[in-house]
Amino acid sequence: MQLTSDLTITKSPHTRIHEVDFSHLEFGRHTTDHMFVADYKNGEWQTPTIVPYSNLSLNPVTLALHYGQTVFEGMKAFRMADKNVSLFRPFKHHERFNTSLTRMCMPNVPEDLFIQGIHKLVEIDSAWVPSEEGSSLYIRPFMIASEERFGVKVSDEYKFIIVAGPVGPYYAMPLRLRIEREYVRAARGGTGYAKCGGNYGGAFLPTQLAKQDGYDQVMWTDAVEHKYIEECGTMNLLFRINDVIVTPTLSSSILDGVTRDSILTLAADMDFTVEKRQVSVEEIRDGFKGNTMQEAFGAGTAAVVAPVQTINIDGEDFDLPAWNEKSFMMQVKMKLSNIRRGVDADNYEWNYIV
Ligand SMILES: Cc1ncc(COP(=O)(O)O)c(C=O)c1O
Incomplete structure (x- = not known):
């Protein structure tokens, strides 16, 4: 897939990867160095960005915090035997993301924005994709209603964000x-x-x-x-x-x-x-x-x-x-x-x- 040039990237000046013990990964504990953010405003998607992973700053009356217009996905990237990195069925996850968004009255995310967002983020943070047997990089695309209003209404503005983090094998008890x-x-x-x-x-x-x-x-x-x-x-x-x-x-x-x-x-x-x-x-x-x-x-x-x-x-x-x-x-x-x-x-x- 041709990657869009319409993406601004700000690299993190340092990495947190050395803080992680890849042989004892706990699900959901670590996030990679970067995140992907695309804003939806005035009926269209704005230029997406990849920026250093950071907290979000939200107005207290951000609609998602009150009325639950939030949707997410959960998928994985794997380190293959030949050291390449593969995403597992990202097109099916994209399809489901849009199905969820439609149900929650939120704008759909175009396929190239979703796939390229994940592709670029995983590429930039590829050192975080574990190679230990059974481990993987968990990827969490999500969207929130970001308009700032008290009233119960369908938001006119949204944030589509992708974050990721390494996870270990799942040795759950039966x-x-x-x-x-x-x-x-x-x-x-x-x-x-x-x-x-x-x-x-x-x-x-x-x-x-x-x-x-x-x-x-x-x-x-x-x-x-x-x-x-x-x-x-x-x-x-x-x-x-x-x-x-x-x-x-x-x-x-x-x-x-x-x-x-x-x-x-x-x-x-x-x-x-x-x-x-x-x-x-x-x-x-x-x-x-x-x-x-x-x-x-x-x-x-x-x-x-x-x-x-x-x-x-x-x-x-x-x-x-x-x-x-x-x-x-x-x-x-x-x-x-x-x-x-x-x-x-x-x-x-x-x-x-x-
Ligand atoms: C409610 C629910 N059912 C089923 C699944 C399994 O779906 P998948 O195999 O796509 O992870 C999930 C996880 O995403 C879930 O949250």
Whole structure:
């Protein structure tokens, strides 16, 4: 892709990279030396800039702080086996970013602004892309309503910002999940399919309550009957039931996860039958009782694959069978990692080389 010359760059006079222990990276703790900023004013995008990473200065009546017009993305850059840096499916993330922005009544970001912004930032901060196995550079594009006003209104001004930071392998403990039958994350017609800030703020209380009872996260169910499984806090859910890979169908209350989509594509390649359909709580319970529930896992950019150990259904804990390297979720995780690192063929052109 031809990079635009319409980008002003101010390099940081020093780097913070020496403060980072790349062998013990904690998710979300470090940010790179620079950030990308583009302002939207008078109905058009202003000249974007890359500047040294710094705090933002916001007027107290900046609309985003009050009415929640904020949208974000989460994606990763990987150090490949040949030392090149690749972005994983940035065009799909761009598409989802615009879907979220449209739902929140915010202007779409043109593809070249999004892709070139990430490309340039990652290029300038390329020393920050870790080469340790399982590590990557997490990239966070986001947009906020930046008009300064008291009134409840659609903002006329926005800031599109991209920041990034190195993250380590995700050695999470196997998850203990509780099926949520009271609180709701998202309802049909709401904002569940958009990656907007409010969806996460609203999920904190039920998740805290589950944590107090010894669970890591809740498994959200539909808002009307609490009967069908939706997704997890920051992950889509997949099951292996009777050797079929099953996942809830996307709807306006579920985020269209890039990891979910990639895993389903690879599952079909691995000759698994894939079913995208409604998954009821009763089917999960029956799966445990009839010993057909073989695997359950969360899929998302941060963890890639997070194995589920226990699912609590209406107060009763059900345990998944032990898994090993031959389990579907571990095999597909390895396949995905090999594609990203350029070790296996990238048949679907998911890698964008910086
Ligand atoms: C609510 C929610 N569901 C699912 C996902 C997984 O999506 P992805 O695989 O694109 O990271 C995320 C993470 O972005 C999320 O926040």
